[in-house]
Amino acid sequence: MSATSGLARTPAPPYYAVIFTSKRAGDDGRAYGEVAQRMVDLGARYDGFLGIESVRGADGLGITVSYWRDEAALLAWKRDTEHQKAQHAGRTAWYEAYEVRIAKVERAYGFSR
Amino acid sequence: MSATSGLARTPAPPYYAVIFTSKRAGDDGRAYGEVAQRMVDLGARYDGFLGIESVRGADGLGITVSYWRDEAALLAWKRDTEHQKAQHAGRTAWYEAYEVRIAKVERAYGFSR
Numbered sequence: 331m332s333a334t335s336g337l338a339r340t341p342a343p344p345y346y347a348v349i350f351t352s353k354r355a356g357d358d359g360r361a362y363g364e365v366a367q368r369m370v371d372l373g374a375r376y377d378g379f380l381g382i383e384s385v386r387g388a389d390g391l392g393i394t395v396s397y398w399r400d401e402a403a404l405l406a407w408k409r410d411t412e413h414q415k416a417q418h419a420g421r422t423a424w425y426e427a428y429e430v431r432i433a434k435v436e437r438a439y440g441f442s443r
Numbered sequence: 444m445s446a447t448s449g450l451a452r453t454p455a456p457p458y459y460a461v462i463f464t465s466k467r468a469g470d471d472g473r474a475y476g477e478v479a480q481r482m483v484d485l486g487a488r489y490d491g492f493l494g495i496e497s498v499r500g501a502d503g504l505g506i507t508v509s510y511w512r513d514e515a516a517l518l519a520w521k522r523d524t525e526h527q528k529a530q531h532a533g534r535t536a537w538y539e540a541y542e543v544r545i546a547k548v549e550r551a552y553g554f555s556r
Binding site (some may be wrong): 335337338340347393395432433435 | 448
């Protein structure tokens with residue numbers, strides 16, 4: 331992930347994207363923010379992690395896209411024990427709704443000044 | 444797209460996702476905002492459009508994911524004349540950098556209260 335732009339520097343396709351779109355339930359900000367950041371740091375240590383892009387708007391809608399070498403890599407992260415606890419907290423406390431989409435990136439192109 | 448949550452209501456996979464991640468160059472807010480909204484409205488009229496999710500953070504990083512029935516549908520929208528003008532303005536004025544990834548959604552699951 332490029333620290334300056336927030337855009338992930340991914341290799342040439344094919345690779346996988348996990349598109350996680352969520353709507354926050356309320357604002358118990360601090361605990362959520364700490365766990366969310368911890369999940370980014372922890373996921374990035376997994377073999378096959380390629381990058382992450384994440385934005386949350388003022389209205390509580392957020393999109394996080396993480397990129398993975400292959401399905402085995404993203405499934406290993408999904409099953410991480412600490413991540414599973416966070417997923418449970420997401421359903422019971424943090425999110426009003428979310429959607430997870432697993433997609434195979436086939437083509438990519440970009441632009442930078 | 445669900446007006447209440449901001450999450451797109453997409454059909455069962457497979458379908459396509461266009462992940463557009465961008466970093467704004469500056470803040471000429473109004474013209475950009477108007478064109479961005481126009482592109483959402485115009486794209487939604489295209490055959491094969493399934494939904495859109497879009498968030499921009501306070502730091503200028505934005506993620507917009509649009510969903511499409513198939514590749515032909517998303518390519519038709521890419522080639523739209525007015526959309527092409529907006530793409531040009533994006534490169535010359537609005538964005539410092541962006542990345543477009545075309546991905547085939549293979550699986551999806553969600554949660555809602």
